Amino acid sequence: MKTFNVAIVIGSLRKGSFSKQVALNLQKLSPGELKLHLIDISGLEMYNQDLEESGQEPASWKQFRQEVLKHDALLFVTPEYNRSIPGVLKNALDVGSRPYGHSVWDGKPGAIISVSPGAIGGFGANHHLRQMLTFLNVPAMQQPEAYLGNVHKLLNEKGEIANPATLDFLRSFMQAYASWIEKD
Numbered sequence: 001m002k003t004f005n006v007a008i009v010i011g012s013l014r015k016g017s018f019s020k021q022v023a024l025n026l027q028k029l030s031p032g033e034l035k036l037h038l039i040d041i042s043g044l045e046m047y048n049q050d051l052e053e054s055g056q057e058p059a060s061w062k063q064f065r066q067e068v069l070k071h072d073a074l075l076f077v078t079p080e081y082n083r084s085i086p087g088v089l090k091n092a093l094d095v096g097s098r099p100y101g102h103s104v105w106d107g108k109p110g111a112i113i114s115v116s117p118g119a120i121g122g123f124g125a126n127h128h129l130r131q132m133l134t135f136l137n138v139p140a141m142q143q144p145e146a147y148l149g150n151v152h153k154l155l156n157e158k159g160e161i162a163n164p165a166t167l168d169f170l171r172s173f174m175q176a177y178a179s180w181i182e183k184d
């Protein structure tokens with residue numbers, strides 16, 4: 001069986017992040033061909049074009065880019081901040097997209113799961129991210145879509161998703177994503 005290394009980028013640095021809890025559940029319920037790895041963006045310095053152009057790129061940028069490049073595919077699990085993606089995720093996208101012509105995102109098949117304690121499930125973040133992925137040449141799976149609303153009610157005190165309907169949905173989402181990666 002061919003296996004694919006999938007980088008999971010989480011749009012939250014919060015210790016108890018619901019998005020991170022969802023991502024950890026995905027590791028357990030994904031098909032065997034997907035090897036999921038969480039990429040840490042907490043130490044990533046803010047993108048500054050001056051640092052790049054003067055050859056003073058922080059080590060954190062280089063490490064992050066190398067880490068992403070090791071992977072075949074990208075899965076974004078993100079909350080919504082003010083109807084868009086959190087700044088930490090935008091910064092990670094910007095850092096990975098440079099130097100110009102050497103974007104680490106280029107051509108890697110992607111998928112998005114947006115997460116919110118609210119009812120709309122991070123729709124705004126999900127679609128803003130889609131717009132950026134179009135420019136970054138990341139073919140993002142269109143169906144099924146994943147907007148996980150009321151996420152705090154889906155996770156138990158151990159951070160596990162117990163609701164059978166949600167588990168079924170996420171299993172089918174990850175199965176479709178595996179097919180999407182294979183086709184790419």
Ligand code: FNR
Nearest residue numbers: 012014017018019020079080081082083116117118
């Ligand atoms: C939020 N939150 C939020 N929720 C939402 O559904 N739509 C939104 O636009 C926003 N905006 C927003 C802005 C800021 C600055 C914060 C701090 C929070 C609430 C957000 O969904 C909630 O804090 C989640 O728990 C964040 O995700 P993690 O950290 O649990 O993964």
